[in-house]
Amino acid sequence: MSTTKKYSTVASALRSFVALVAVLSLVVCVVGPTPEARALTVDKTTAQPNQSDGNQIIGGVPTRITWEATVGDDEEIKEIHLVFPAGTTLGEGANTKATVLDGLARLETPQENTITDEGTVIDFAEPVASGLLIRVEIFYVALPAESGHYTLTGRYVDGEGTERELEESPAIAVISVTVVESITQWLDEQPWVEWWNSQLFLRVFFNPQLIVASVPTLFQGWLRSLGLVLVGFPLAIPIGLAVSFLRMARFRIVRFFASIYVNVIRGTPLFLQIYIAFFGLPFLGVSIDSYLLGILVLAMNSSAYLAEIFRAGIQSIHKGQFEASASLGMNAVQTMFSVILPQTVRRVIPTATSEFILLYKDTSLLAAVGVMEQMMFAKSMVASSGNMTPYIVAAGYYLLVTLPLTKIIGSFEKKLAAAEGHSSEPPDKKKKRKRLQKTEDAPSDSFAPPHDNFRRGNGLMGPKI
């Protein structure tokens, strides 16, 4: 299934990235100048990821730094002074602990350590013998808040009491603390949040920390859903227009097939169509990127609805418009594109926009087949947090698009009604026009939306699957 496929591609990309890094570091090791034999060789420096849901190290938040070095041949180490990068702070209970390892065996190593903002000093009671590995762990130390690559420097004292500079450690990549993390941390400390979260309903549906965490994560889902509909809908327009032409074709057989297309698509759930496409095509050996396939299914579905909207729009144009065009010698194509469609566009904009809203909401159905979109993002956040709040935030994101569009449709319909009602006329002529319109053949009859048994829901926000 496509989810696993997606994950496996991500995993393989990761693997190749890791391999690349390994090769590069190998090259550096081989090509780089061979260091003179040192009494203490720094092997590694790492910090423990301290991001709440990630694997990166955030600056300004306590973490654990691990630093390892090997004692050189015929050398002994008495003291190690590690210097922290400027801006390092200590968390509560910060301390340093050194472990000496002989292979896998852990040696008893009495030591006296001190730690400050500037660094830490490890003073071994007995000098550490050659060939041993010294692992220094610094607990509850916060690297600088600014993002960057930080190294530990310092010096050490060997068995003879000589002080020498330490070689620079490998760098630790630090990301700066995110706004979200800091807001979440701030919220954690607020008394009203504590009260809020003690109420079951509020905690489950409107958890403040989760709202803050959901907004940026679901934003990506929002973009993807919007991407689906913004590609799918424009694709549906020409298909729908073509089908509407076929629905009005001269030949009965063409009309027949076009009406089958429209009625089958409108008469079956989009959910079913998605399943057939996503599970049926692999049987035929056809494999299409799931995002692309999702767009295609949405476009196909919407094209059937648009075809009917366009057809109703075109047929609502008074036949006098066709006759006037014909009487001027214009052919069918010229008439359609210069006279009929420009008038149709205005009339169908409100209905086509509600179709856009419907399709936008329908992108959520693709979550069922693992297409990463808004619902999927919300679903995985709900799964990991055990809280409904991400769904509520997702609802907010959907409304962010649908509410303004609904409003725009409303004002457009008003404008359209005004235009067709000849409101731009001087007031003294208005009365006459009104009388006139009753007698005349109503050249600009208003557009009645198509009677549509298959319409999803009653209105814009009608009930769905």
Next chain:
Amino acid sequence: MSDHHEVTDKAVVRIQNLHKYFGSLEVLKGVDLEVRRGEVVTILGPSGSGKSTLLRCINLLEKPTGGEIWFEDTCITDPNTNINEVREHVGMVFQSFNLFPHLSAKKNVMLAQRKVLKRSNEEAERIALEQLAKVGLSDRSEYMPSQLSGGQQQRVAIARALAMDPHVMLFDEATSALDPELVRGVLDVMRELAEGGMTMIVVTHEMGFARDVADRAVFMDEGIIVEQGLPEEVFDNPRHARTRDFLGHII
């Protein structure tokens, strides 16, 4: 009778034994009519007499069921004739104006010039403004149809047809949808057109116009031409009872 314009012998439109059925209803029952260059013919008759259908057959807006229609040297009822080429030369004015509501008056007059005659934008605009001036609407060229009165709309429609340099103009009850006070302006334009020598076939209920402007009046009833002749003769001395009956009701 108006003899201030010249009627030639050359036929512009020749209709022979025209039949038209709508389903099983026979609307035209064998009509013969010839209209010569420069001639102004009015077609009168009660509603349902087939006069509008006859007119609409001339540019094939209605497809004749039987008979032949010739436009100059072209048989337009021949299926091989490209009707759009014929329609270029046959102007038509409708009862309901049928202006393109999304285009300004000027653009209404320009559209077919650009699309059909392939005139340049500049030329089409120049001709559009000329024609609008002729119908007295120079100052309305940028107005949208919805901003114009019915009479003004109809005059734009006439300008739109005239811009195509038609050889004949068909008027299908051009003033029937207008308020009485607006009829006059349109009729004046039609009168001027007739005086300028345009060949015109006019379906109308305006008896005054038929009498003063037309070279010939044709009276139709129940799908046939009952009688035709000089307007004075048809109006003052109708030979047929049906004509007398109709005129008695109208005048």
